[in-house]
Amino acid sequence: MSVDKSKRTYSTGAFFFLAPAVAVLLAVGIFPLIFAVGVSFHQFLLPKVHWHGNFLGVWPIYDAPLSWFQNYISIFQDDSFRDALSRTFLFLIIVLPCELVLGLAIALLLHKPGNELLKKICRVALVIPMATTFAVVGLMGRLMFDANYGILNYLWSLIFRSRPNWLADPNLAFFSISIMEVWQWTPFCALVLFSSLTMVPLEIEEAAKLETAKWWQILWRVQLPFLLPGITAILILRTADILKLFDVVYIMTKGGPGSATELISLFVQRIGFRAFDQGIASAQAIVLLIIATLLSRFYIKFVYKEI
Amino acid sequence: MSKLFCTLCAGITFSCLGLSVAEAWSLEEAAKDYKGTEIKVIFLDRPGYRATIKMLPEFEQKTGIKVAYEIVPYESTREKEVLDFSAQGDLTIALVDLVWLGEFAESGWIVPIDELQKKFANLTDPDLDLNDFFPLLLNAFGTWNNTVYGLPFDNYSGLLYYNKEMLKQAGFDKPPETWDDLLNVYGPKLTKGGKYAFALQSRRGETQSCDSFMRFIWPWGGSLLDAKFKPNLMSAKDQEGLDFRQKLEKIMPPGIVDFDHNEAVNALAQGQVAMITEWSAFYSTLADPKTSKIVNDLGIAPEPKGPDGRKPALGGFSLAVTTQADDKKKGAAWLFIEWVTSKAKAKEYVENGGVSGRQSTYQDKDFVAKYPFVSPMVESWKQGVPEFRPRFPEWPQLSEIIAEWGTKMMDGQTTVKQGSEEIDKRVQDVLKKAGYYDGKKTLAQ
Structure with a gap:
């Protein structure tokens, strides 16, 4: 009897503690998602639809014609959408391993004993790129890679006596945005992996060091299992972030030259807020959400391991 | 009486x-x-x-x-x-x-x-x-x-801004009257020693579609759409104008597809290029000693004429x-x-x-x-031509298409012909979807 009572009390308490968070999540996360799914099944050209009040005071009603799956069919028939998606995956598979490898290298250096003051300074410095606003990173990229006045071309011309057009050449522009992405987010990987390394029990690490002097064997056999949860988190978060990467690229290249740097988020923004075709843009956003979710499941299934 | x-x-x-x-x-x-x-x-x-x-x-x-x-x-x-x-x-x-x-x-x-x-x-x-x-x-x-x-x-109107001193040193006492002169007479003499004859702002966006692309359609007697509202870029006149734009690249700074208004105006203001075609609104920037090194050498003329007349940007x-x-x-x-x-x-x-x-x-x-x-x-x-850029509601969508394929043409990702075909196809899709071809909507302009 007393057990039942305590259970009930616990449940009621939990309900009141959780309810505000769930309500906020419903309002700011789930409701817009359901609305976007609804819009994706309509021919929703913003300048042509009109608002006709709210259903039950909550759900907005528009006079947009229902088009069922037409928007989904049309995006898969659109070469530009497929190109932008492929370009984004190419960006992802170039940038993410670079961030992970460089981040791991920094984490291992920070994990090495000694030079405590330098390591403290380094940890603070690592936060700076992450804390920099995306728009500022884009502007910095635009200035650094400027063909005439950029610092990069100044240094480059001293060595190679030439001035590449970083942002005007399709391949170099893609390379330039990749560099800025790696610059901004490698520190994040470094800090996550460094904190994972601190989880490795000291005695196990010291025992391993007595067994072998080869650092990669220690990394592979001792440290890696502790790094896997951090790596999984990095993969999930960075994949989701890269799929929605917008500000830096928009400011640096606006997706150009041509469509050389038009990642999927720029493409969706162009359809949604230039052409104002909210129906197609919502369908594209939903497809992206499904891709991000599937990739997350994939990472958890194949990378994540319980220690 | x-x-x-x-x-x-x-x-x-x-x-x-x-x-x-x-x-x-x-x-x-x-x-x-x-x-x-x-x-x-x-x-x-x-x-x-x-x-x-x-x-x-x-x-x-x-x-x-x-x-x-x-x-x-x-x-x-x-x-x-x-x-x-x-x-x-x-x-x-x-x-x-x-x-x-x-x-x-x-x-x-x-x-x-x-x-x-x-x-x-x-x-x-x-x-x-x-x-x-x-x-x-x-x-x-x-x-x-x-x-x-x-x-x-x-x-605004599009104007030809030029550096009088650079033109004088190259042996010219007045700006070019035609686009052909700009490319073939002025271009070779003004493009040397790291300086260029001309800069055309061509960055992706409205800058590419309006300032760069459309500028080479109307003066050649071309148009974006024909009288029946069908895409017209494959017409001989449109192709001639767009081919001409490609030829201009040899007298322009490299990386011109990354030049927006500011870059083009700065290039003239800093003496890097001799001529630009820009909006009248940029006069105050070029005539201000704080932002321009060529205040005393600044010359202004109407845009050069094409085979079909001046028809400047509007x-x-x-x-x-x-x-x-x-x-x-x-x-x-x-x-x-x-x-x-x-x-x-x-x-x-x-x-x-x-x-x-x-x-x-x-x-x-x-x-x-x-x-x-x-x-x-x-x-x-x-x-000027009121329809320099179409003013009907679908223009922003067309502008995005032109901006993408126009820059691809300029940096060699596609040829003028292939790019024009692609733009025509996509423009037709947008206009068809808008209902211009099935009588649902009267033809604008």
């Missing part, structure tokens, strides 16, 4: 009545009931708006109307306005780029001037005189389907009252638009860095002599 006498008497009486009304009308008196009203508008960070901001205190003091403005980058302006109008927001005045006019008018977001004049007869300045605006500007910037919605406010904005505003705000907004585009304020607007669309402003020879950009600009407005 008696009929003539009666007519004369009636005429004189009405004239006197008209005069007395005109004399009686004053901004302060008209605005009496609108004191304390706040109106909201979006401005750009460009000279015409900075000029208006300098003049605003006088308007606010005379009328008691508060003008709240927000400065927004051009690229975000349409997005911000469309979202505001769709959500029945708080913008009282619409800043209308000429290519947004069809969209704003057909969506019912802006109020026709006729309606305002009827509704607010006592607020309408008797000296409004729509005929005083350059006909091309009133037509292109403010008129849709024969209805005037907005008054020309921030007015761009600009009108101001219109939004339908979403309540009557009080509509009245206050109408007063502001009349005032800021009025004959009376036109000279002050120009003196502060703006470009007025009033013909009467430029009849004063002493005044015109102070502003060297005025004569070539007025000449351009006499030869």
Whole structure:
């Protein structure tokens, strides 16, 4: 009897503690998602639809014609959408391993004993790129890679006596945005992996060091299992972030030259807020959400391991 | 005789009545009931708006109307306005780029001037005189389907800005008259030692579609769409113009597809290039010693002629009252638009860095002599094409397509022919979807 009572009390308490968070999540996360799914099944050209009040005071009603799956069919028939998606995956598979490898290298250096003051300074410095606003990173990229006045071309011309057009050449522009992405987010990987390394029990690490002097064997056999949860988190978060990467690229290249740097988020923004075709843009956003979710499941299934 | 006498008497009486009304009308008196009203508008960070901001205190003091403005980058302006109008927001005045006019008018977001004049007869300045605006500007910037919605406010024409000293050193005492001369006569002599003859702003966006791509269609006798509203880029004249643009690349700085307005203007201002074709609004930047090294060598001429004439770039904005505003705000907004585009304020607007669309402003020879950009600009407005860029609601979608494939053509990712075919195909899809080919929608322009 007393057990039942305590259970009930616990449940009621939990309900009141959780309810505000769930309500906020419903309002700011789930409701817009359901609305976007609804819009994706309509021919929703913003300048042509009109608002006709709210259903039950909550759900907005528009006079947009229902088009069922037409928007989904049309995006898969659109070469530009497929190109932008492929370009984004190419960006992802170039940038993410670079961030992970460089981040791991920094984490291992920070994990090495000694030079405590330098390591403290380094940890603070690592936060700076992450804390920099995306728009500022884009502007910095635009200035650094400027063909005439950029610092990069100044240094480059001293060595190679030439001035590449970083942002005007399709391949170099893609390379330039990749560099800025790696610059901004490698520190994040470094800090996550460094904190994972601190989880490795000291005695196990010291025992391993007595067994072998080869650092990669220690990394592979001792440290890696502790790094896997951090790596999984990095993969999930960075994949989701890269799929929605917008500000830096928009400011640096606006997706150009041509469509050389038009990642999927720029493409969706162009359809949604230039052409104002909210129906197609919502369908594209939903497809992206499904891709991000599937990739997350994939990472958890194949990378994540319980220690 | 008696009929003539009666007519004369009636005429004189009405004239006197008209005069007395005109004399009686004053901004302060008209605005009496609108004191304390706040109106909201979006401005750009460009000279015409900075000029208006300098003049605003006088308007606010005379009328008691508060003008709240927000400065927004051009690229975000349409997005911000469309979202505001769709959500029945708080913008009282619409800043209308000429290519947004069809969209704003057909969506019912802006109020026709006729309606305002009827509704607010006592607020309408008797000296409004729509005929005083350059006909091309009133037509292109403010008129849709024969209805005037907005008054020309921030007015541009494409001009050829050049460095007199660089031209002189290359043996030229005047700027090129034709595009052909610019490429074949001036180009080779001015492109040497790390300097270039010309720069054409071509960055992806409206800069590519309007400033770069369309500039090489009309002067060659081409057009984006034919008389039946079908895409026309594969026509011989369009192809000739676009091929010519490719040839210009050899006399332009490398990486021209990354040049926006600022880069092109800076290239001329710093003496890196000898000539650019840019909007009249950039005169104040090039003539300011703080931002330009060529103030004393700055020359201005109309854009060069193509095989089919000059047909220079045309761009600009009108101001219109939004339908979403309540009557009080509509009245206050109408007063502001009349005032800021009025004959009376036109000279002050120009003196502060703006470009007025009033013909009467430029009849004063002493005044015109102070502003060297005025004569070539007025000449351009006499030869401009209102449809330089289509003004129907689908233009923003077409602009995105042209911007993407236009830059691909320029940096060699595709040929002119392949790019044109791709643009034509995509443009046709957009127009078909909009209902132009199945009779659902009358052909615009």
